[in-house]
Structures are given as structure tokens and as C-alpha cells.
Amino acid sequence: MHSLRFGMYGDDVNQLEISCLLGVASFLAGFLGALSGLGGGVVIVPLLVLAFGVDIHYAMGASLVAVIATSSGAAAAFVREGLSNIRIGMFLEIAATLGAILGAVLASSTPTRLLAIVFGIVLLYSSGMSIRHKKPVAQNAPPDRVAELLHLNGTVCVDGRPVSYQTQRAPLGFGLMFGAGTLSGLLGIGSGAVKVLAMDEAMRIPFKVSTATSNFMIGVTAAASAGVFLSKGYIHPALAMPVTLGALAGSVLGAHFLSRAKVKTVRIIFAMVIAALGIEMIYNAFSGRLS
Amino acid sequence: MSNSQLIGQAPKSIGREVGKFLRAGVALSAALISLGGFAYLAHNGQTVLNYHRFLGVPAEVKSIPQIFRGVFHGSALAIIQCGILVLIAMPITRVLLSVAAFALERDWLYVVISGLVLTVLVYSLLWHVA
Numbered sequence: 017m018h019s020l021r022f023g024m025y026g027d028d029v030n031q032l033e034i035s036c037l038l039g040v041a042s043f044l045a046g047f048l049g050a051l052s053g054l055g056g057g058v059v060i061v062p063l064l065v066l067a068f069g070v071d072i073h074y075a076m077g078a079s080l081v082a083v084i085a086t087s088s089g090a091a092a093a094f095v096r097e098g099l100s101n102i103r104i105g106m107f108l109e110i111a112a113t114l115g116a117i118l119g120a121v122l123a124s125s126t127p128t129r130l131l132a133i134v135f136g137i138v139l140l141y142s143s144g145m146s147i148r149h150k151k152p153v154a155q156n157a158p159p160d161r162v163a164e165l166l167h168l169n170g171t172v173c174v175d176g177r178p179v180s181y182q183t184q185r186a187p188l189g190f191g192l193m194f195g196a197g198t199l200s201g202l203l204g205i206g207s208g209a210v211k212v213l214a215m216d217e218a219m220r221i222p223f224k225v226s227t228a229t230s231n232f233m234i235g236v237t238a239a240a241s242a243g244v245f246l247s248k249g250y251i252h253p254a255l256a257m258p259v260t261l262g263a264l265a266g267s268v269l270g271a272h273f274l275s276r277a278k279v280k281t282v283r284i285i286f287a288m289v290i291a292a293l294g295i296e297m298i299y300n301a302f303s304g305r306l307s
Numbered sequence: 308m309s310n311s312q313l314i315g316q317a318p319k320s321i322g323r324e325v326g327k328f329l330r331a332g333v334a335l336s337a338a339l340i341s342l343g344g345f346a347y348l349a350h351n352g353q354t355v356l357n358y359h360r361f362l363g364v365p366a367e368v369k370s371i372p373q374i375f376r377g378v379f380h381g382s383a384l385a386i387i388q389c390g391i392l393v394l395i396a397m398p399i400t401r402v403l404l405s406v407a408a409f410a411l412e413r414d415w416l417y418v419v420i421s422g423l424v425l426t427v428l429v430y431s432l433l434w435h436v437a
Contacts (some may be wrong), residue, residue, distance in 0.1 A: 022428075029345075029357075084394050084398065110427070235398035252368075253364070261337060
């Protein structure tokens with residue numbers, strides 16, 4: 017396992033060298049994240065912690081900023097297509113932003129080892145979610161009263177014609193989104209996997225809409241924790257600089273190649289990387305290397 | 308039910324403007340972060356600094372007034388942090404624009420809902436300043 021730890025650099029690596037290494041690594045994370053559709057944010061913290069020996073709080077701060085950057089960069093592309101449902105996004109963001117503040121406040125009092133274990137579990141879960149079989153959404157359930165009250169139903173273009181959809185179990189989705197927000201603030205990630213779970217599985221929103229809406233939401237949720245992270249000193253500019261620039265460049269380039277690549281292969285490879293990082297995080301927490 | 312066909316999707320033209328705005332904001336932020344980064348590495352490139360232990364950050368990059376003061380004094384780290392502030396402002400501005408868009412549509416329910424989200428976001432960003 018320790019072969020992964022290629023860069024536990026000693027005291028002889030200077031800022032210029034470490035910035036270049038961090039920039040390249042974050043570029044790869046952003047590129048693979050965009051290409052696979054999983055987002056690069058979730059691998060940045062384990063990358064910094066395991067390969068570079070960065071303290072987990074600094075790593076979370078840099079990751080959160082990178083998440084906002086990649087989400088806003090990609091959001092521009094999604095909004096143009098008009099796919100995201102802003103009403104669903106806003107309704108769920110009430111829960112997600114409140115959860116994010118709670119998570120960010122909890123982050124400083126949570127022991128590093130526990131953070132690493134929770135992180136490992138989220139990585140394993142994200143990996144599993146990304147390779148699951150996606151069933152087309154069944155639209156035969158009775159309409160949800162809350163969803164109707166809040167006008168959460170909409171239409172989406174499928175093969176050039178508009179298809180309307182009924183949003184279901186809005187309160188459950190709202191609750192799950194509070195959890196997604198808490199994880200986002202606790203770990204400095206976008207927690208896209210939990211957001212997609214809430215919208216796909218609980219609320220039965222069509223995949224195209226849930227993906228675009230989740231991307232819109234990731235940036236807003238991350239912005240809610242950012243103030244807390246900033247005031248606690250988690251966002252170190254010298255560290256966030258190469259990570260954010262690298263991840264942003266990588267995600268823009270990844271999105272550019274998206275239409276041409278064999279997405280399925282990339283997804284499976286990236287899911288395996290995420291799972292390996294999850295196991296490594298948990299292993300390191302139990303072996304006491306992270307404390 | 309007649310208007311349920313339209314509900315949910317923002318008008319395309321507004322979406323395009325918001326998209327343009329977001330991209331410009333991200334570009335501005337990346338420029339500021341790069342500028343500060345070059346200045347920082349030019350002076351501190353040879354410094355040995357690891358992030359193995361959490362020691363917080365210098366006061367000049369910890370809160371919004373301090374960051375602006377740092378930028379004014381030409382601090383490289385404060386310039387990077389200012390770029391990061393621009394980045395954080397992007398999703399918040401997007402929510403603000405949504406409040407305005409819902410107000411234009413006279414959808415008061417969603418003016419309140421997105422207004423709530425905006426309140427939470429602004430509170431989170433400013434709570435330590437007060």
C-alpha cells in the first residue's frame with residue numbers, strides 16, 4: 017500500500033517544485049473528473065493527503081475552492097442548454113446550504129482520523145454509484161403533493177421532443193440534500209454522488225436534469241461552507257493556487273474531449289482509482305498514519 | 308396545469324447571459340490567482356514550506372476586509388485569496404440573479420425560496436466579520 021505514497025517529500029522540496037507537482041496532479045484530477053462525469057473534487061483531498069502529506073484541513077480548503085471553480089466552469093456549459101431545473105435546485109439548496117454550514121462547523125471539532133474514515137466511505141460509495149446501472153426513470157407513481165405545491169415538475173427534451181416529468185418524494189430529497197450538504201462542508205467536497213442519489217433515486221428526476229441541476233447545486237453548496245473554511249484558515253492561498261488552477265484547466269479540457277472519448281472506460285478506471293483511494297484513506301486512518 | 312410545461316426551465320436567453328457571466332467571473336478569478344501565484348513564487352519559490360501540520364493561515368488572508376487590505380498593500384497571497392473570493396462570489400451571484408429572475412416572472416414563492424438560500428450564503432460568508 018505504501019508504494020502509493022510516492023511523494024512524502026522531505027524538507028528539501030521548495031515551493032516552486034511543490035506547486036508544479038500539485039498543479040499537474042490537480043490537472044489530472046480535473047481532467048479525469050470532467051471526462052468521467054464524476055467531478056475531480058472527490059479525489060483532490062486523498063491525493064493531497066496521501067501523496068503529498070498535506071494536512072487534511074488544508075487539503076479540504078484547497079479542494080473546496082477547486083470544486084467551486086470546476087462547478088462554475090462547467091455550469092456555464094450546462095445552463096446554456098437549459099437543462100438544469102433552477103426551481104428544484106433552489107428548493108433543495110435551502111437544505112444543502114444549511115447542511116454545509118453545519119458540516120463546516122463540525123469539521124474543526126472532528127478528529128482527523130474520523131474525517132479520513134468518513135472520507136474513505138464517501139469515496140467507496142461514490143465509486144459504487146458511478147458504475148451502477150442506470151434505469152430509465154419510471155413515471156407511473158402518483159404525483160407528489162409537495163412537488164406540485166412547489167412547482168417542481170418540468171419538461172425535458174428527449175430526442176428533440178419535450179417530455180414532462182413529475183418530481184416525487186420531495187421531502188425525502190430535501191432531507192437527503194441536508195446530508196449531502198453536511199458531507200460537503202465536513203469534507204470540502206461537492207458530494208455530487210449523494211446529490212444525484214437524492215434527485216435520481218428519491219425524487220425520480222430524469223438523469224439529464226438531475227446531472228445539470230446537481231452541477232449547479234455543487235457550487236452553491238460549496239460556497240456556503242467557504243466562508244467558514246476561510247475564517248478557520250483552511251484555505252491556504254499558496255496551496256489552493258496550484259490546485260485550483262490545475263483542476264480548473266483539467267476540467268475545461270476534459271469537458272472539451274467529453275464528446276469524443278470512450279466515457280464508459282474512463283468511468284470504470286476512475287471509479288477504481290476512487291475506490292483504491294477510499295481504501296487507502298481508511299487504512300491510513302486505522303494504521304495511525306493520519307492523526 | 309397549463310403553465311406546468313414552462314415551469315422549471317429558465318428562459319434560454321437569460322441562461323445564456325448567466326453562462327457568459329459565470330465564465331467571465333471564473334476567468335477573472337483564474338487571472339487573479341495566476342497573478343498572485345507568479346508574484347508569490349517569484350519571491351518565495353525557493354522557500355521550503357510543507358503543509359504537513361495545520362498551522363492556519365496568515366491573518367491577511369483570513370477575512371474579507373483583511374484580504375482587501377492585503378491586496379492594497381500588494382501582498383501576493385492576498386491577491387490569490389482575492390481571486391478565490393471572486394470564485395466564491397460566482398455561485399452567490401448566480402443565486403442573486405435567480406432571485407431577480409423569479410421576481411421578473413412574479414413567482415413570489417421562488418423569490419422567497421431563493422432569497423432564503425441567498426441569506427444563508429451571505430450569512431456564512433460574513434458571519435466572522437461581524
